[in-house]
Amino acid sequence: MDLSSNSNGGLEQGRANNNNKEVVEVANKSSLRGSDLMLRFLAFATTLVAAIVLGTDKQTKLVSMQVVPTLPPLSIPVTAKWHYLSAFVYFVVANAIACAYAALSLLLVLASRGKKKGLTMLIITMDLLMVALLFSSGGAALAVGLIGYQGNSHVQWNKVCNVFGKFCHQVAGAIVVSLLGSAVFLLLVLLATLNLHKKHH
Template identity: 30%
Template sequence: METTKVRIGENPCPKTDKLAFAVQIFFRTAAIGTTLAAACVIFNAKQTVDVMGMSFVAKYSYSSAFKFFAFANAVPCGFTSVSLVIIMFFSRHGLNASIYFMFFLHDLLMMSLVLSGVVAGTTIGTVGRDGNIKTGWLKICNRFEKYCNQVTTSLVLSYVAMICLLVLTILSAAKSRN
């Protein structure tokens, strides 16, 4: 009668690891693409409108919240690109729980940064769309429709990036426990 022993360091299911690796690659690539697209759209969001002979310009750099939102997408785009290269490198040398824990911390930090940026952008975007009568802030989206559509597109892309980074955080946390 043969007995099969499984060593602690061996992986009993290599197909599961390959699937987890493929999911990591997919979500990291999706997070890179969506944060890059969101940053590019907000960096290029600009519109000039003539009202009663006066020219008014709306662009992201006029709002500190939109500046933060733009850079809160650009920074995770860069760092997630680096993490993609690192995970590709470590996949050849074996990924262990401590490496996944480092990815967990990275993904959590990037998700938090994107989340804070998208909250800031959504807040100012809502004020731009609806205004705030009590504080005297007028809505601008009725005049700057193209600009507001660009901001909305960027916010939607950033929400998708935040969800991708949330999934990566959960996956990295689960793999670091194994």
């Protein structure tokens, strides 16, 4: 009687252990999927904000200029627009592409419910390409923005930000938000790789 009850207890414990394992695995999987979805949404939001903030950047200022030497200086409205600099155009386009892809991948991950295994590799590859795209556009915008902010005496490029302060602040904001988005895509690739690595060992 004692023995049988013991062995029964052992069996039940074994089942309970198995159940626990499954529960933990399912919980791990769903928490991993949850963080993946959350990061994807964050990537979507940051790249959207970056594209909009820089894509609507425009400032008009009255600059006094001496047109005719014998007359007093005239105040002429001068406008700074985001698409005057090709690095900013690249930045906006890159962020718009990354934003559209983030939305698409969010839908794909939601629709697949972690079932289709062929999708994983495609999404990792695209995430990786977004890392390259966003970091290159962030570097380009930052480099040009810094010249606008500090100027460069060696090549006689004058600073622009002393005149167009609001314009430059908006550029700086867009770059910071976009770098956050780039970091999120980097994290997505890293998490997916870590996940494959864990499954393998």
